[in-house]
Structure formats: C-alpha cells, structure tokens
Amino acid sequence: MSIKRNIAVLAILFSVSASVTGSEEPLLTVLKDPNCGCCEQWLQALPDSFSVSVEHPNNLTQLKRDSGISAAVQSCHTAISDNGYVFEGHVPPTLVSNYLAGEKSENGIGLTVPGMPVGSVGMEMGSRFQPYTVYEIKQDGSVIPYQQIASSEQQQTLSNGGF
Template identity: 50%
Template sequence: MSALYRNSIRFFRVIGTIFILQIMGGMLPAHAAEPGTTAPLLTVYKDANCGCCEKWLTHIRERGFSVNAHNINNLYEFKQSKGIPASMQSCHTAVSSQGYVFEGHIPAKFISRFLATPPKDAIGLTVPAMPVGSPGMEYQDKFMPYQVLLLKNDGSSQVYAQVNSLEESVQ
C-alpha cells in the first residue's frame, strides 16, 4: 500500500469517528452533564409505594443527576437524624455526596445552584408538603405557587427561591 492510500484511510476513519460522535452527542438528554464531568450524585430515601417520588427521580435524572434510590420504612426518624424539622418534611429525602439534604419536590435547577455555591451554615433545601405543579406533583395544568426553603444548621429556615409558575418549576 502506498503512503497516500494509508493516509487517506486514516483521514476517513477520523472523519467517520467525528461524525459518529456528533450523532451520539445529539442523543444525550438536553440537561446531561458535560463530557468529562461527573454527574452530581444524590442518594434518595423514600417509601416503596410513593409514585410521586418516582416522578421526581425521573425529573432529577433527566437533568443530569446520578441517583441511588433506597426504600426505607423509618423515613420520619431518618429525616430527623438529618436535621429536617417535622414542619419542613415532605415525602422523600435526597442526600448529596457532600452531605447536604434536599427534602421533597425541589426543582433540579435549585439543587444544582445550591451545590455550585452552598450557602454558609446550610444543611440543604426543602419544599415542605407536596405542592401541586412541583416536579413529580404535576397534575393536568394545575399549579400552586410555592417556596424552596434553605435549611440552616441552627434549625431555622429562610426563603431560597420563589416558584410562581409551572414553567419555572419544571425547567
């Protein structure tokens, strides 16, 4: 084989590989983690019979999070052990690899924002109860405005974000 022929084959292999990688890149979810980065890991504790928790897990996964889900029977005690006051609890609790807690139906974008720049003296975020229209709690086109609250080490909380529309909730 001539050197020109070998170089031509190499050239077309490179072009073909680039083409295939571009096609495969288009198959990734719109909110997937950037190549070369590690998707944030959340370990989620929930009740085995909770359908809205499964919907929330789908929301989180579609936005680039890795998830390990565990069904447990003693959720209330678990939440208390993580410092989540009873008035701030919801149906599931996620714990980041850094130890932060994310209670309830929090939109993924707020978890991402929190993890990028964790506020001082914070243990995590919560969306108490189960507001209609929050991720996992979608029902028709109904929506109830809600707040994402910052949970602090001292047991207090403050508003972290206000969610006023269904579009804001599921982004």
C-alpha cells in the first residue's frame, strides 16, 4: 500500500472518530510504548485545546513506516491528527498547532524531531540543552528543515506557546 493511500485511510478513520465525538478541537491519536516516560511528558505539554487519545500498538515501528515516517527520522512516539498529519517525536507543541493551522508545504505530511535531543519537549534535563532541527516530512518520504531550535529559551517559548 502506498504512503498516500495509508495516510488517506488514516485520515478517514480519524475524521470518522472526530465526527462521532462532535469535536471541533484538533484530535491527536498518539502511538507509543506504554513504558516511555518522555512520551508522557510530551503529552502533558500539549495544549488543553487538543483532544488526545493514546494507543500502545504492538506494531509501532510498522505503523510509523505505514504513515510515511522512515527509520532515519523516527523517534519514540507518533501523533496522528484527525486529518492525517503525523508528528514524530518531541515536536514543540506550538509547531504542531502551527502545522495544523496550515503552516506547511503543499506536499507535507507532518513534522519530525529525529532521535531524542536533550532539552526538547519531554526530554528536559535541568539546564542541559542540545540544539536540534524540526523537519517537515514530505509525501515522497524526503525531509526538509522546518525550524531550527537553537536555545533552551527558544525551546521554552515554543513549549509554552501561550497555551
């Protein structure tokens, strides 16, 4: 099955779910390992305006691939919006909101923060901070830089995002 078809199927499933709940707020389904603490911290940083459900699938890696997330840009958890966009790893909540509001490329399918950079949302370790790049994932599987996070101050601003 192609990436485009997988995303279309996921989008249909999530839009049916959103229409059943009558929800106007963004709906995210987060796929993660049940034992991952940093994923829980990332979830807590999401704005209250998001409706979030959490699943612990046995085939998490395969679901990531099926959603268009290559092994090279994977992290620990995957969030899929009701309209089929993917957010892989420790993407700052403000950037998730911005992307869902339309700040994306024409053929973008989501954002990723590969790995688990120290200081990213959910990976805070005191004053330690590792600059990192948030990438946009394209329909063809390629990635392009979306935003560089250069400092803990910038990270803090994007983590809070006025929520």
